[in-house]
Amino acid sequence: MTTERRFAHPVLDAPALGDAPVAVRVLGDDLVLWRDAAGTPRAAPDRCPHRGTRLSLGRVCEGQIECPYHGWRFDGAGRCVSVPALPAFVPPDSHGLATHRLSEAHGLLWLHLEAEARLPSFTAEADPKLRKLNVGPYEVAASAPRIVENFLDLAHFGFVHEGWLGDRAHTVLDDYRTEPTAAGFVASGCRAWQPQSNRLSSEGSWVDYRYEVTSPWSAVLTKLPEKQDGYRDEIALFVCPVDEEHSRVWFRMALTDFDSSDEQIRAFQHTIFTQDQPVLESQRPKRLPLSSGEVHCAADRSSAAYRRFLRESGITFGVLP
Numbered sequence: 001m002t003t004e005r006r007f008a009h010p011v012l013d014a015p016a017l018g019d020a021p022v023a024v025r026v027l028g029d030d031l032v033l034w035r036d037a038a039g040t041p042r043a044a045p046d047r048c049p050h051r052g053t054r055l056s057l058g059r060v061c062e063g064q065i066e067c068p069y070h071g072w073r074f075d076g077a078g079r080c081v082s083v084p085a086l087p088a089f090v091p092p093d094s095h096g097l098a099t100h101r102l103s104e105a106h107g108l109l110w111l112h113l114e115a116e117a118r119l120p121s122f123t124a125e126a127d128p129k130l131r132k133l134n135v136g137p138y139e140v141a142a143s144a145p146r147i148v149e150n151f152l153d154l155a156h157f158g159f160v161h162e163g164w165l166g167d168r169a170h171t172v173l174d175d176y177r178t179e180p181t182a183a184g185f186v187a188s189g190c191r192a193w194q195p196q197s198n199r200l201s202s203e204g205s206w207v208d209y210r211y212e213v214t215s216p217w218s219a220v221l222t223k224l225p226e227k228q229d230g231y232r233d234e235i236a237l238f239v240c241p242v243d244e245e246h247s248r249v250w251f252r253m254a255l256t257d258f259d260s261s262d263e264q265i266r267a268f269q270h271t272i273f274t275q276d277q278p279v280l281e282s283q284r285p286k287r288l289p290l291s292s293g294e295v296h297c298a299a300d301r302s303s304a305a306y307r308r309f310l311r312e313s314g315i316t317f318g319v320l321p
């Protein structure tokens with residue numbers, strides 16, 4: 001599972017990490033997050049090296065995480081700095097925690113299991129003409145690759161999102177292209193007829209779709225409705241692979257809609273994703289089969305490109321060979 005560790009993984013909304021420790025699970029491992037004395041977010045295994053207790057059940061005192069069992073304390077670098085039963089004892093390095101770096105981007109905290117683990121790009125983040133907000137997290141009983149593949153899928157709109165992103169009278173897909181990029185691939189030339197493509201649309205419209213897969217667990221969708229001149233949606237999907245069959249999902253929205261309230265934008269995206277969620281959670285096998293076990297048609301071009309990309313990237317978590 002070394003490939004998976006070369007990418008940063010989104011774990012928590014940045015404002016959600018306050019004075020208390022928070023437990024998260026990434027790639028099947030339990031971690032505890034807290035803020036050290038300088039306010040820097042820290043991550044370590046959620047397991048006390050003394051007797052294996054969950055540190056996330058403890059508390060944070062002056063930036064040190066305190067184990068709930070015997071009160072051992074660990075500083076932001078993971079050093080054990082206090083063993084209350086033996087005040088004169090200076091704990092050796094072996095009593096400490098192996099910590100991991102966290103970074104903050106797109107309103108989220110990202111876990112770097114390896115020093116060079118990279119963040120997925122989202123160029124719309126820097127565009128001052130777009131309003132940004134996050135929707136989520138959603139806890140989904142599906143593997144991360146199933147969720148990304150669903151995000152790239154155009155042929156389900158008329159069924160799963162009927163009356164919103166699609167309609168049974170417009171289920172035919174035009175040809176579209178996929179091309180590799182340095183980080184993943186792009187699917188362009190896609191078009192969908194959508195009764196209600198975004199919160200501000202007042203009538204059905206053809207909508208140009210462009211997808212860019214920016215890492216094995218993230219993709220950016222750019223939507224340009226033909227009937228709303230100047231309107232643009234860029235939606236980044238960020239998925240945390242919690243374990244092989246569970247995921248935590250965020251949407252980072254960057255939009256030209258400055259009229260709707262945050263709640264109205266979230267409600268729209270929530271409606272769409274909660275239409276997808278039961279379908280995602282029903283899929284078997286839960287791990288995405290990369291080579292065999294499912295049948296395909298020409299409309300599955302983006303799905304085929306995604307599975308090929310995962311195979312070529314050496315991904316083994318949340319997939320079947």
Ligand code: FES
Pocket residue numbers: 048049050051052053067068069070071072
């Ligand atoms: S188990 Fe954590 S201090 Fe003993």
Ligand SMILES: [Fe+2]
Pocket residue numbers: 150156160161272276
């Ligand atoms: Fe969908």
